[in-house]
Amino acid sequence: MAAEPLLSVRDLSVAFGPVEVVRGLSFDVYGDDVLALVGESGAGKSLTARALLGMEPRTATVGGTVRMRTATGTTGVREGAGRLWGRRVALVPQDALSALSPVHPVGDQLAAAVRSVRHLSRRDARARAALALERVGVPAARARAYPHELSGGMRQRAVIAMALVNEPELVVADEPTTALDPGLREQVLRVLTEQREAAGAALLLITHDLEAVRAHAGRVLVMYAGRHVESGPVDRVFTRPRAPYTAGLLAALTPVRRGRRLPAIAGAPPAPGALPPGCAFAPRCPLAEDRCRTRSPEPLAVDDRVVSCHRWDAVPGSAADAAGLFLERT
Ligand SMILES: Nc1ncnc2c1ncn2[C@@H]1O[C@H](COP(=O)(O)OP(=O)(O)OP(=O)(O)O)[C@@H](O)[C@H]1O
Numbered sequence: 001m002a003a004e005p006l007l008s009v010r011d012l013s014v015a016f017g018p019v020e021v022v023r024g025l026s027f028d029v030y031g032d033d034v035l036a037l038v039g040e041s042g043a044g045k046s047l048t049a050r051a052l053l054g055m056e057p058r059t060a061t062v063g064g065t066v067r068m069r070t071a072t073g074t075t076g077v078r079e080g081a082g083r084l085w086g087r088r089v090a091l092v093p094q095d096a097l098s099a100l101s102p103v104h105p106v107g108d109q110l111a112a113a114v115r116s117v118r119h120l121s122r123r124d125a126r127a128r129a130a131l132a133l134e135r136v137g138v139p140a141a142r143a144r145a146y147p148h149e150l151s152g153g154m155r156q157r158a159v160i161a162m163a164l165v166n167e168p169e170l171v172v173a174d175e176p177t178t179a180l181d182p183g184l185r186e187q188v189l190r191v192l193t194e195q196r197e198a199a200g201a202a203l204l205l206i207t208h209d210l211e212a213v214r215a216h217a218g219r220v221l222v223m224y225a226g227r228h229v230e231s232g233p234v235d236r237v238f239t240r241p242r243a244p245y246t247a248g249l250l251a252a253l254t255p256v257r258r259g260r261r262l263p264a265i266a267g268a269p270p271a272p273g274a275l276p277p278g279c280a281f282a283p284r285c286p287l288a289e290d291r292c293r294t295r296s297p298e299p300l301a302v303d304d305r306v307v308s309c310h311r312w313d314a315v316p317g318s319a320a321d322a323a324g325l326f327l328e329r330t
Helices: 045-053 078-084 106-117 122-135 140-144 152-164 182-199 210-216 234-239 244-250 290-294 319-327
Strands: 007-016 019-029 034-038 060-069 089-092 170-174 202-206 219-224 227-233 300-302 305-307
Touching: 007 045, 019 045, 019 227, 034 045, 034 210, 045 060, 045 089, 045 170, 045 202, 089 152, 106 122, 106 140, 106 152, 122 140, 122 152, 152 170, 152 182, 170 182, 182 202, 182 210, 202 210, 210 234, 219 234, 219 244, 227 234, 227 244, 244 319
Parallel strands: 034 202, 034 219, 089 170, 170 202
Antiparallel strands: 007 019, 007 060, 219 227, 227 305, 300 305
16 A cells, blocks of 8 residues: 555545535545445445535535645645546445436547547547457447447446546545346456456445445445444444444445344434434444443544544454444344
8 A cells, every 4th residue: 555645635524504414524535445435325436425525516515634745745625626536536426327428429429538648549449449348348339339328337337437548646436336137247346347457447336235345345434424434444344343333334245143244333323413412323322331321422532543532442453343233222
């Protein structure tokens, strides 16, 4: 891992009017990283990604800083984030149709993207586009197809090619395979991770699929109700979660006691604007005590990770035992 992060996010907040839906979020992405962002629906994962790209909704107010390392060693800031789009940072969205124009063949769209950042002839740009499509498994002959003429899997491959064609340093993929049939998801995700590796780009992967995180990510950041819960190396966090919320999420992966699995943590996250005082997870947490209900935990460096939980040292030492905390309550 490079000593200096490619992307540094500090105290990021995203608010709609008085309601903060992302709050005090800090993390780094390194040049060779696959960082997964996980958490239940509404945790603020997509808005975090959009804010990094300068693509947040117009009604949102973004605070904090996002800095990106430049070739000269100085840093860029979020004020320029809109301009980073397409060149240094690229997005793979959930829905391929929203990323592609319905009225142009995919090859032409890729070639236009190439020409938007490079002075190349049409022919050279088209050749580059065809190569990018071939790399992700879209045969050259399909470059002339319109998006609606491609299958869902092929379309998502084309979007991955589009994201990588201008050799970005960071790819942000927001649930890149959710819209696909389950059988195709792993295949397309593998294409994305292999291609980003070949291109030497870092990947910020937003997903609900914890198996995919285990298979493809090096580090993970768990969010709850817009805040940081736990972050660190996947192999460590998945085998020994330090925050009860992480343990509860992982319970879906870990057979606890006589093969029983927990389908989901009981209860639901709080609505934005109605967060309880203290730790937002306290009402659902089997380990919560008084201080959890009154004081919000600050991120703390513990061994190989950062954890935002007052009770981290009371979490059992294995993922299965920690998941068992939640089983007691079902
Ligand atoms: N344009 C908007 N206006 C107001 N609130 C919004 C807007 N977009 C998102 N939100 C709210 O912000 C919170 C975080 O949304 P976000 O889409 O980032 O969550 P997420 O973690 O990506 O969820 P999912 O996994 O379902 O995609 C949610 O409670 C959502 O309702």
